[in-house]
Amino acid sequence: MKILIAEDDNRLRKNIVHIIQKEYHQVDSVDNGQDALDNTVFEEYDLLILDWMMPEYSGIEVCQEVRKRGFSGGILMLTAKDDSSDIVQGLDAGADDYLVKPFKMEELLARIRAILRRREKPIEQVIGVKNLKLHVDSRTLFRGNEEILLTKNEFLFLEYLFINKGLVLTREQICSHVWGYDHDTTNNNLDALVKLVRKKIDDSKEKSIIQNVRGIGYKVRETHV
Template identity: 40%
Template sequence: MRVLVVEDEVRTSALLQRGLAEEGYAVDATADGAGAVWQATEFGYDVVVLDVLLPDMDGFEVCRRLRAEGCWVPVLMLTARDAVIDRVRGLDAGADDYLTKPFSFAELSARLRALIRRGARERPVLLQVGDLRLDPASRRAWRGPAELELSPKEFALLELFLRHPGQVLTRTHILESVWDYAYDGVSNVVDQYVAYLRRKIDRPFGVKHLETVRGAGYRLRVPLLSGTG
């Protein structure tokens, strides 16, 4: 899942990026309104965390511009202001939720999950392919009756495959969706994590649904019958 953090206060932005990354999100960040409008309309985000006080235009104007351009990504607004009028302004500008600083990261994370869950009409409450199931809101996954123990990145990778069943996903697509556009780590990280995921969702259950497509990438095969290999 991809999130855009729009925050000009360096320390707050860094804390949000680190916390969200630890939750398994792929995080991009910008410190101004113009950058926020461009990135949110140019790239496909699942949610935007938007501060009200920005150097070039306030968050209300950013939100209005996004909605005017037909960008309906869920927006969670952050502000140090606690006045009712400011919350009303944010919601009237097209924001989906509002959180006042200081806030607990646990609450922000819960609100983001709720926005993602209800934000886009095409998002089902439960993702399922055969007997493989994943609940984005509770961040739990199962193979049949067995609950899977997944790291945040493994969970994000499985969610990506379950949102695109039967489709070949390139390594670049996976890297940009599960990590971020500026990732500068191990070059074979996608292959490593696909291998980790196979050991948890396929191998213990005697199936081979997560396939390598030579020269192209990876695909989560849709079994003909639930639970078959």
């Protein structure tokens, strides 16, 4: 896989290049948006990692421009902004995912692997389970026309279960997806998160959509019988 890193923090950029090369990827790196755009003209990349704030052109502007040109590879945004409106702006510009600074390198590698897997086998952008529809691109959940507001962790949890509906996900898999690969969360943290999500999405007259698989983890229950 060939990856372009565009990040104006020299130390961070060198660290990212080093860790990605250890995964046997080819890596080019630049420190501004103009060079990032120029590189995409002459090279074919599987993934772009773009800092949100860079000299010349921002990561958002680079993302928008390369998508206009027909770039079909993955795009991961690195940002210090974690407001939901900023996140939606990045996704609407064509990014596949975002990572909020500061982050752990293990989480960066996990996001890279996930984007490259999705590019090889694209996932549904709207995933339905019973009367719920989860919009992956805008990171929203609806029951009919009513939006169900979710926190970041609540969405990450549901997204992981919906994308893998029909499969049992272990507690460790879920915790790594929601809190990162170096998480120090406990089973109680996960159970508390599940309880909050169930309260928001379940019909009290029916079994929970989120099924507890004893001794293993959780899965999406696609029927209530």
